[in-house]
Amino acid sequence: MKFNALLYKEIRECLPYVIGAAILLIAFGFTTVQMGVDPDTINNRYMAFSNANQWGWNLFRGYFIQPAGVSVLIFTIALGIALAIHQYSVEFFVRTWGFLLHRSVNRGTILASKLLAGLLSFVPLLIIWGLFFLYAHNKRYFPIPPTERIFMEGLIFVAFGFVSYLAVAMAALNKAKWYTTKTLSVAFGIWMFITLAVQWQLFWAWITIAVATAILLVQIIDTFLNREFE
Amino acid sequence: MKTRDFFKYIARPLNIFILLCTLVFIIVFLEAISAQIFLSLTQQHNSPKPRSRQWDIHDSGKEFMPDGRVLLVRDEGQIIKIYDVNYTKLWEGKKTDRPKEYKSLDWRQSFRSNIGWQNFIEAQRITPAMSKALEIPIRQDKKIREIWRYLPDDDIFVGYEFKGEKIGYIGTNGFSQSRTENKPFGKFNSLFVYTSKDSENPVLLWQTEKRFFAIDFENRKTEIIIDGGDGRIYGIEAKNWSYDGKEPVDANYRTFVKYNAKDGNINLILNQPDEKLTFKTPKQWDDYLRSSVGITATKDAIFLSHLTTGILIPADYYKSHKVRDKFYKTNPFNKAVDYSTELYKVDKAGNLSLVNKFQWTKPEYIAPAQKDWEYYFGYTSVVSPPMFYVGVKIIQNSPGDINKILPRDNNGMMRGYIVLITTFYPRKLAVCISLSVVMMLIALWHGWSRKNNRLSFALWIILVGLFNVAGLLTYLALNHTTLLKCPACGKKRNLEQPACIHCQAALPLPPASMVKIK
Numbered sequence: 001m002k003f004n005a006l007l008y009k010e011i012r013e014c015l016p017y018v019i020g021a022a023i024l025l026i027a028f029g030f031t032t033v034q035m036g037v038d039p040d041t042i043n044n045r046y047m048a049f050s051n052a053n054q055w056g057w058n059l060f061r062g063y064f065i066q067p068a069g070v071s072v073l074i075f076t077i078a079l080g081i082a083l084a085i086h087q088y089s090v091e092f093f094v095r096t097w098g099f100l101l102h103r104s105v106n107r108g109t110i111l112a113s114k115l116l117a118g119l120l121s122f123v124p125l126l127i128i129w130g131l132f133f134l135y136a137h138n139k140r141y142f143p144i145p146p147t148e149r150i151f152m153e154g155l156i157f158v159a160f161g162f163v164s165y166l167a168v169a170m171a172a173l174n175k176a177k178w179y180t181t182k183t184l185s186v187a188f189g190i191w192m193f194i195t196l197a198v199q200w201q202l203f204w205a206w207i208t209i210a211v212a213t214a215i216l217l218v219q220i221i222d223t224f225l226n227r228e229f230e
Numbered sequence: 231m232k233t234r235d236f237f238k239y240i241a242r243p244l245n246i247f248i249l250l251c252t253l254v255f256i257i258v259f260l261e262a263i264s265a266q267i268f269l270s271l272t273q274q275h276n277s278p279k280p281r282s283r284q285w286d287i288h289d290s291g292k293e294f295m296p297d298g299r300v301l302l303v304r305d306e307g308q309i310i311k312i313y314d315v316n317y318t319k320l321w322e323g324k325k326t327d328r329p330k331e332y333k334s335l336d337w338r339q340s341f342r343s344n345i346g347w348q349n350f351i352e353a354q355r356i357t358p359a360m361s362k363a364l365e366i367p368i369r370q371d372k373k374i375r376e377i378w379r380y381l382p383d384d385d386i387f388v389g390y391e392f393k394g395e396k397i398g399y400i401g402t403n404g405f406s407q408s409r410t411e412n413k414p415f416g417k418f419n420s421l422f423v424y425t426s427k428d429s430e431n432p433v434l435l436w437q438t439e440k441r442f443f444a445i446d447f448e449n450r451k452t453e454i455i456i457d458g459g460d461g462r463i464y465g466i467e468a469k470n471w472s473y474d475g476k477e478p479v480d481a482n483y484r485t486f487v488k489y490n491a492k493d494g495n496i497n498l499i500l501n502q503p504d505e506k507l508t509f510k511t512p513k514q515w516d517d518y519l520r521s522s523v524g525i526t527a528t529k530d531a532i533f534l535s536h537l538t539t540g541i542l543i544p545a546d547y548y549k550s551h552k553v554r555d556k557f558y559k560t561n562p563f564n565k566a567v568d569y570s571t572e573l574y575k576v577d578k579a580g581n582l583s584l585v586n587k588f589q590w591t592k593p594e595y596i597a598p599a600q601k602d603w604e605y606y607f608g609y610t611s612v613v614s615p616p617m618f619y620v621g622v623k624i625i626q627n628s629p630g631d632i633n634k635i636l637p638r639d640n641n642g643m644m645r646g647y648i649v650l651i652t653t654f655y656p657r658k659l660a661v662c663i664s665l666s667v668v669m670m671l672i673a674l675w676h677g678w679s680r681k682n683n684r685l686s687f688a689l690w691i692i693l694v695g696l697f698n699v700a701g702l703l704t705y706l707a708l709n710h711t712t713l714l715k716c717p718a719c720g721k722k723r724n725l726e727q728p729a730c731i732h733c734q735a736a737l738p739l740p741p742a743s744m745v746k747i748k
Contacts, residue, residue, distance in 0.1 A: 046367035046374055059345065059423065060353040060362040069360045108233065139394030144365075144377050153360050176707070184245075187252045198643055200354040200361070215244050222241030225234040 002105045003113055010117030014083055018121045021079040025071055025128050032067030033132065037141045063146045065136040069154050072129050076122060076161025083121055084168035087114050092172070097229035111224045115217075118165050122158050129154040152202050159209045160196060164189055166216035173223045185216060249707060250693075253700040257613060258654040265606035272601060280595070283317055288592045293334035294535060294573040296528060298586035301334055315588060335533060335573075336483060337524040339467050345421040354382060368431050368447050378447045385414030389447070398450075402443070405450040416440060422468070437466055442489065456499065461492030469526060484527040500527055507532070509580030519543050519562070525576075532576040533585075540568030551626055566594040608657040615697040616666055618655035625652060662698065669702040670695045679722035680711055681731060 035041065045061060063069075091097045100110060133154065137145045167189030174182055192212040199205040290302035290313065301320070302313040312321045312332050321332055353362040364380040366387075376397060378389045386409065389397035398405055401412035416438035424433045431448040435455075440463060442456035456463055470483040486500040498507040511534075515521050521538040541562050546553045570589045574582040625648060656662035673694040681687040690709065694701035712725045718735030728737055 043374070046365075046369075046377075059364055059366075060349070061365050062359060062362050066360045070358060073358050137394075142394065143374070143392050144379065144390040144394055147363070147379075147381065149383070150360065153356050156356060184249055184252060188248050191252065191255070195643055197355065197357045198646060199356050200351050202356075204643070205356050215248065218237055218241050218244055222234070222237040225237060 002103070003109050006103075006105065006110060006113035007117055010087065010113050011120060013086065014117050014121045017079060017082045017086065018124055021075045021082075022124050022128060025075045025125060028075075029068035029071040029128070029132055032071065033065055033136075034141075036064055036067055037143075042143060063136075063150050064142050064144075065132055065146055065150065068129070068132040069150070069157065072125065072132075072154050073157040073160070076125050076158050077164045079121065079125065080118075080161045080163070080165030081168050083118050084165045084172060087118065088169050088172035101229055107225055108221075111221065114169075115220075118169070119162060122161050122165075125161070126155065126158045129158060149202065153205075156196070156202070156205050156209060159206075159213075160193065163192060163209060163212045163216065166213065166220060170216055170220050170223070173220060173227065175223075175227055185219065188212070188215070246693075246704060246708060250697060250700060250704045253703050254615060254697065257700050258650070261607065261610040261613060261654065264610045265603050268606040268610075269601070269603050282593065284591060284593045287317055287590050288569070292537075292571045292588055294533070294571075294586065295332075295334050296530070296533075298573055300571075300586060300588040301332060303334075335526055335528070335535075336480065337469075337526050337535065339469060345423075347418055347420070350382065350418060366432060366434065366447050376447070384409065385416070385418070386412055387445070387447070389450075400445060400447065400450065400452060402452060402454075404452045415443060419464075420466070435468070437463070439463070442466060442487070455487060456489055456497075458489075458491060463489045463491060465490035465496075467525070482528055484529065486525075486527050488525050496523075496525070498525065498527070498532070500532075502529075507576065507578070507580055509576060509582070511536070511582070517542055534574045534576055534582060535571065536574065537571045538569070540570070561596075564594065564596045567592045604657075611654065611656045612658055612661045612665055613699045614654050614656040614662065615700060616656060616659070616662055617696045618651050619659055619662070621651040622655040666695050666698045666701075669698055673702055673705050676706065677709060679713055680709065680724045682724060682727050 091100065101107065103110070130151070133146065133151045136142050167185045170185035171183050174185065176182055176184075189212070192208060196205055196208050199208060286304075287302060290304050293301045293303050295301065300315050302315065302317060304311040304313070308324055309322065310325050310328065311319060312328075313319050321329060350364075353364065355361060366378040367374045368376040368378070374392050376389055376391055378387045378400065380387050385401075387400040388409075389400065391397060398407045399409050399412045400406075402415055403412050406412040415436060419437045419439055421437070422435040424435055425431065429448060434443075434445040434447075436443040436445055440458040440461065441454055442463065444453045444455055446453070456466075465488070467488045468486075469488070470480055470485045484500050484502050486498050488496060488498050490496055495508050495510055498505075500507065511523060515523075515536060515538065518538045519541040521536070524535040524537075526533050526535075544553055544557050547557065568589065568591050570587065572587045573585040575585055576582055670691050673691055677687055677690065690705050694705050697704070713722045714725050715721070716723045716730045716733060716735060717738045718730060719733035721730070721732045723730045723732065725737075729735070
């Protein structure tokens with residue numbers, strides 16, 4: 001029950017960020033996708049074949065819902081950063097850690113409620129991505145439907161949003177002050193992002209996400225359970 | 231074991247690993263940037279090559295006429311100059327005005343671009359802009375009628391009508407309504423795109439490891455042009471190509487496809503009239519560096535040109551990087567080099583008969599010594615981890631080929647890390663090791679009074695030695711603590727350690743004081 005109460009509190013606090021990210025994702029994603037399915041744009045898209053000089057890399061084209069996928073990546077990372085700052089940094093800034101830790105629950109429960117609320121915050125964005133994917137099967141607007149792989153790539157983007165959340169949370173919790181150590185987890189997050197961007201097989205992309213999540217979670221749990229909060 | 235201890239034991243090594251990797255990346259990046267800055271500040275322009283008749287001949291294109299005569303051609307943009315073998319000018323003018331009597335044999339390939347398997351991998355990368363698809367539009371009356379998309383996982387094309395209705399699949403068997411009825415093409419190698427004169431729609435010439443297909447989406451059919459059986463096919467060239475083989479682009483030439491087979495034979499599949507020809511080039515051609523072969527077929531004869539240097543390839547050149555390094559250190563192309571180009575006719579039985587031969591010598595030329603990025607990186611790389619040097623030696627001396635260990639199906643990440651090690655390894659090992667020893671001494675000096683555990687401290691010193699500056703920075707970041715003088719033994723001790731490592735005394739407590747309670 002205490003865990004549920006903490007979880008509701010965290011979700012309630014995360015909600016404005018989630019709603020904001022969802023509205024922005026719908027607005028940007030929908031607008032950019034609609035621009036891509038304009039008949040003139042579609043015609044230009046396949047013009048490469050009418051000019052032999054353009055053969056080559058131009059034969060490969062992004063999917064019609066690619067702009068929505070880009071929006072998903074941007075807004076999940078932004079949401080991850082915003083949530084982590086709100087849940088961890090702001091507590092230091094307004095000095096409320098003491099009140100939170102003073103409850104009759106152990107630190108593990110508090111951290112679990114924060115992490116679970118953070119994870120659940122990404123579910124609405126995942127649903128919106130799913131709706132975009134279904135919308136892309138509408139023959140009235142889209143000449144051909146996207147493949148299942150594209151849906152999985154969007155899923156990976158949402159998962160990376162959670163990795164960015166963990167990276168910023170770790171940076172907020174880390175009390176080290178020496179050169180790179182405070183923001184080390186952010187550097188690690190960027191490293192994982194680059195690693196993810198060179199993957200071309202979904203399996204290795206998921207492995208990258210899993211490794212990054214595991215490493216950051218271990219660091220966060222260790223720091224949270226052992227550090228002193230003022 | 232308590233939960234918090236469990237996480238502590240895992241978190242600490244992970245923390246070291248992440249910090250070390252991050253610092254190594256930053257340091258090698260700074261090394262490369264520094265070398266580039268030094269290079270930019272000191273770069274000089276090469277003085278022009280000396281001019282002489284020998285150089286003029288070397289720099290000219292050598293072109294064979296159908297009768298075997300050799301022309302030396304200097305291409306100067308819009309203008310070309312044509313000389314005979316004695317470098318006497320025969321003609322000068324615009325390219326488009328070139329007289330018929332100076333029109334040499336055409337060796338050009340028909341296809342203007344091709345896509346390799348690297349492009350396929352690049353297209354499938356999960357970048358922020360998501361992966362891309364190979365999509366072939368089929369038009370009718372200037373409007374898109376169908377779109378065919380390649381499915382990499384199934385290795386087959388799926389077709390849609392422009393408004394989303396699925397048409398079917400195109401694979402090895404040609405067109406089929408269902409995916410299961412068709413067979414995938416096989417391991418992709420390269421792709422040429424061709425549009426015939428009669429149609430605005432493209433035909434894909436699709437090369438796999440063992441076969442070469444023509445995929446005609448407009449007519450929904452697949453034709454196997456080359457079937458290598460069990461053997462690999464490579465070196466595919468297509469000349470004067472027309473998809474249906476009836477209308478060659480240049481009426482003076484025959485259409486054909488050339489490929490090399492596993493047994494080393496060169497195979498030609500010719501049209502007008504249909505003919506298949508298999509032959510071998512002399513084995514001794516393979517003994518020379520930069521030996522290249524071109525083939526063309528006119529209505530009257532099949533010609534083969536061979537260009538080579540007089541430089542013999544050393545034994546084990548293709549097997550050992552050491553042999554190659556040693557060979558190129560002698561700068562073989564700075565010396566005077568003999569070149570030779572020959573024209574052969576290929577008869578119906580595949581025999582080669584020499585038509586003409588032209589030989590010339592490139593004069594010796596040693597460019598003024600120019601300091602390059604590698605020169606400066608030799609100095610900046612002394613801060614690289616000595617471990618990288620060990621890594622390079624392991625990679626260089628491993629019996630297996632890296633392309634076999636990490637084939638194209640593997641993800642590019644491991645290859646990226648190997649490139650990182652082989653690019654940024656320390657060039658001056660003695661200086662690098664000396665610097666590492668200095669780093670170890672600094673760590674030893676810093677940690678002597680702060681150590682909590684002798685084994686852990688020894689491991690840290692070894693790590694600093696292996697990773698040089700990155701190792702020292704990692705050590706300092708994770709081990710720096712405040713020191714205080716032990717009130718019991720008077721020696722310096724770590725403030726974060728409850729017991730003094732020298733005398734086991736506890737940390738001093740603040741003096742007790744009386745508190746008045748009102």
